Amino acid sequence: MSSQSALTRFLGLAIGLFLSWNACAQQAPHSPTLDAVRKSGVLRVGVKTDFKPFNYLDSNGEVVGLESDVAALVAQRLGVRLKKVRITTENRFQKLALGEVDLLIATVADTPERRRSAAAVEPGYNETSVNVLFGPGHAVDDWGKIRNRTTCAVQGSYFNKPMSERYLLKLQTYKTVRDALLALRDDQCSGFLYATAVLQNTLKLPEWSGYSMTLSNAIIKPMTIFMARDERGTRLDVALGDITAELHRSGWLLEENRKWGITSNEWLTRQHELWSATDATGKPVCTRGANGLWTAACRSSEYVASSEVGGIQALGLRLKEHLGIDLNFVYDPYDRTQFLRGVAYTMMLIASGIAISLALGTLAATAVDARAGLAPRLLRGFMAYGRLTPPLIMMYLIFFGIGGWSQREFGVKLPAFAVATFCSGYYTAGLVMRALLEAARHIRGFEPAFALRLHTLYRSAHYASWPVKQALINLTKQTMLASAIAIPELLSASSLLIAENGNIFMTMTVLLITFYLTTRLWTLIIERVERLILAPPAKP
Secondary structure, three states: OHHHHHHHHHHHHHHHHHHHHHHHHHHOOOOHHHHHHHHHOEEEEEEOOEEOOOEEEOOOOOEEOHHHHHHHHHHHHHOOEEEEEEOOOOOHHHHHHOOOOOEEOOOOEOOHHHHOOEEEOOOOOEEEEEEEEEOOOOOOOOHHHHOOOEEEEEOOOOOHHHHHHHHOOEEEEEOOHHHHHHHHHOOOOOEEEEEHHHHHHHHOOHHHOOOEOOOOOEEEEEEOOEEEHHHOOOHHHHHHHHHHHHHHHHOHHHHHHHHOOOOOOHHHHHHHHHHHOEOOOOOEOOOEOOOOOEOHHHOOHHHOOHHHOOHHHHHHHHHHHHHOOOOHHHHOHHHHHHHHHHHHHHHHHHHHHHHHHHHHHHHHHHHHOOOOOHHHHHHHHHHHHHHHOOHHHHHHHHHHHHHHHHHHHHOOOOOHHHHHHHHHHHHHHHHHHHHHHHHHHHHHOOOOOOOOOHHHHHHHHHHHHHHHHHHHHHHHHHHHHHHHHOOOOHHHHHHHHHHHHOOHHHHHHHHHHHHHHHHHHHHHHHHHHHHHHHOOOOOO
16 A cells, blocks of 8 residues: 555656646747757767766776766657767867757856856756865865965866965866876876865875875855756756756655765755755645746755845845845855854854853952962962963864863863863953952052952952953954864854855955954943943942
C-alpha cells in the first residue's frame, strides 16, 4: 500500500510538473533558439574541457563530467540529440553571441555583468567559488596576506577583477588552466587563483602533493545555464528553468555531485530543501508567478526587483534601483541576518565587558584600599598587569596559548566569547580600580580615616565617575578586537559581507555609522545610569 501511495504521489508530481511547464510555455513568448533546435533535431551546447570533474577529456578523448551529464539530460528532455561544442573560458560568450552554440553549460558563474550580455536560467545547477592553490613555502591563512603578490589566473574568469581590486593582486593571466598550473609549477607565481572545485581536484593528484589550499572560499556564486540575451523570458528559458528546478527537487544534482566526487554539497543541499518545500496544502513553495518568474524567495536576491517583495527588502531594493545605493544587507535576507548577528554580538560583548569591568574593578579596589600584606600587593599587581597589557595580546595569549594547551592536554576548548569578554573586561577593570583608589586617596586628604569599602563606595564613586565613565566608553570601542579570535561581531560580519559581495565603500560607510551609533547609544546608557546612581537621596 505504501509503495502504491509513493508511486501515486510521484506520478502526480510528474504530471503536475508537466502541466505547469506546458501552461507556462504556452504563455511565454516563442523562442527562436528552441524553434531552430527542434527543427534541426540537435542541441549545440558549449562545454569546457579543462575543468575536471565538471568537464574534461577522458582517456578516449571524449568530453565527460557532471556538466556533460546535465547537457545530455537537457537534450533528452527537449527530445533532441546533443552535440557538445568545445569552448574555453575566454571565448565562450563570444561563441554564444555568434550563434555557434545554443547554450552554455560551461562552469559559468551567474553574475550581473554576464546577465548584461546573455540570459541566465534560474535556478542554477551547482555552485562555484574561488580559492588559491599555493606553491611550496607560499601558503598563507588569510586573504589579506596575499596583497601585492604575483598570482596566476585564467583569462575571462569572473573573479579576476573583483579579487585583484579587493586584495591588490598582481594577476598573471593565462589562456588555459593547464598553462596556469605549469606557470605555478615553474614558480612564476606564488599561487593559482581559480575555482575551488578544480583546485581541490588538482590537490588529489600525486604530483601536487607539496601544494596547499589554505584560504577560506570567496565569492560564492551559483553556476547556471546561459542562453542568447534575447531568449530571456521565452519558452526555452521557462523549459530549462523547470528542468533545473525538477533536478533540484528530485535530488538528481546531489547524486551527480557524489558520482563525480565533488565534496562541496552544502549549497546543493540547501537548494534541494528549498525546491522540495511545500506549503500547508502540499503545493510547492517555489512556483512561477503571472510574470513567469519564480517566487522571490526561491531566486537569488541579487536579481529580485522591489516590485516582487515587500517590507524592508523592498525598501533596500528601491534604493538600489532608483538611487544606486547598494545596501545588500538590507534587501538580501542572508546578508541582513549576518549584519544583524554582528550587531547583536557587539552589543552582548559590550554589555558583558561592562559588567565584568565594574564588578572586578570594584571588588579589587575595595579589597586593596588601605590594606597591608602580601595578598593586597599581589592583587594590585594582577590588576596592574591587566591595565597595562593590550586586550588583543591578552586574547591571543589566553585563546591560542592557554586554550591550545588545554585542548591538547585535556581536550578542553576555551569558548571564544568568554575569552573576549574577560580580556576586555579585565583591561577596563584595572582602570576602574585605579579611578576608585585615586578617589579614596582624595577623600583621605580631608578625612584621614576613610577606607574604600562596599558601604563607602557611593562616596568614592562621586569623585571617580568621570574616569570610570571614560573607561567604559572606551570599552565599547574595543569589542571589534574580538574578530581576531573568530567572534562574529560587527567588524567580522562586515568583513564577511565585503569578501562575499565586494561592496567595500558602502559596507564600510554603514559600518562606521553603525559603530558611531552603537558607541553613542552606550554613552547615553552609561550617563543615564550614572545620574541614577549618583543622584542625591530625596529629602524626607
